[in-house]
Amino acid sequence: MIELTKKSATSPANIAFIKYWGKKNSKLNIPYNNSISMNLDSCLTTTTVHFMDNLKEDEVVIDCKKVEGEARNRVVRILDIVRTWAKIKTKAKVSSINNFPSDAGVASSASAFSALALAASSSAGLKLSKKKLSILARLGSGSASRSVISGFSEWKKGSTTNDSYAVQIEKPSYWDLRDIVTIVSSEKKEKSSTEGHGAALTSPYFKERQKELISRTNNLKKAFLRKDIDTFGKLLEEETLDLHLIAMTSKPPIFYLNSTTFAVMQVLRELRVKGIKGYYTMDAGPNVHIICRQKDVDIINKTIKRVPGVKSTIINKARVGTRFSNNHLF
Numbered sequence: 001m002i003e004l005t006k007k008s009a010t011s012p013a014n015i016a017f018i019k020y021w022g023k024k025n026s027k028l029n030i031p032y033n034n035s036i037s038m039n040l041d042s043c044l045t046t047t048t049v050h051f052m053d054n055l056k057e058d059e060v061v062i063d064c065k066k067v068e069g070e071a072r073n074r075v076v077r078i079l080d081i082v083r084t085w086a087k088i089k090t091k092a093k094v095s096s097i098n099n100f101p102s103d104a105g106v107a108s109s110a111s112a113f114s115a116l117a118l119a120a121s122s123s124a125g126l127k128l129s130k131k132k133l134s135i136l137a138r139l140g141s142g143s144a145s146r147s148v149i150s151g152f153s154e155w156k157k158g159s160t161t162n163d164s165y166a167v168q169i170e171k172p173s174y175w176d177l178r179d180i181v182t183i184v185s186s187e188k189k190e191k192s193s194t195e196g197h198g199a200a201l202t203s204p205y206f207k208e209r210q211k212e213l214i215s216r217t218n219n220l221k222k223a224f225l226r227k228d229i230d231t232f233g234k235l236l237e238e239e240t241l242d243l244h245l246i247a248m249t250s251k252p253p254i255f256y257l258n259s260t261t262f263a264v265m266q267v268l269r270e271l272r273v274k275g276i277k278g279y280y281t282m283d284a285g286p287n288v289h290i291i292c293r294q295k296d297v298d299i300i301n302k303t304i305k306r307v308p309g310v311k312s313t314i315i316n317k318a319r320v321g322t323r324f325s326n327n328h329l330f
């Protein structure tokens, strides 16, 4: 007899150094390429799940509001997989909060689905390995597969649902990299990343990107392992420009960046001339993730906050991935 208990989990968002953009299988979120990321210790989601006999249907609450429609369906899909794996039919109550403003434009699907994967599977009595947890999180949102892992991770693309999951490249303390998340817009983006993934294949440059990625991924990983900030930063920027080139040449085109994004990129280039090394990377939105070493955080943060259009910054380091929490939300 499986014991159904209330469980909570906390999980970080992550920033991709090498991006996942384009799905080989859009139902199973299987990507075209491996991706590499660092998790973000200041951008966390906490989720509580309880499978309860008295519920007639699944109840999903996000940031204290009951949700319906597509947002609820995505959560129910994960609950359904957990029910199949645990061989139960019981409905669940789910509640989730982010410690960063959900309108900050920082992707919360990675932290949300990885926290959900751990809370839901353990509430259903399952004890999943890291690999299985990463697979379950991936089925909710591809990038969530990487949040499960502590520190720096690589999502191996695989070719089936059972071999597409993330593994650790290095633990959090390996390199003192920081991500200064620079909020330049808190508006909901025009096109979701799901739409962007779908459109990516219509870009005439998508195939070229895939060819290029083989050496870029290898070289970025090598530069990371030898803590070579110059080479690492150059490849990081090359990669994000490539993603946005694909987005802008998709049919119809998608523009995620705004004028403040470009202003921040310019200031980073100016700081580098003075030997202060911060490098930009942007996901499917205009906010800039500035990757730098601990010693340069304060000066970069101070300078960036003065750029007109910058609303706020959140400083992150790499830390532990998805873990249990005692902070039950109900």
Ligand code: PMV
Residues within 6 Å of the ligand: 015, 016, 018, 019, 020, 021, 035, 107, 109, 110, 141, 142, 143, 144, 193, 194, 283, 284
């Ligand atoms: O996990 P999704 O479907 O939200 O896609 C994330 C896509 C990017 O954030 C742009 C890149 C990445 O690898 O995180």
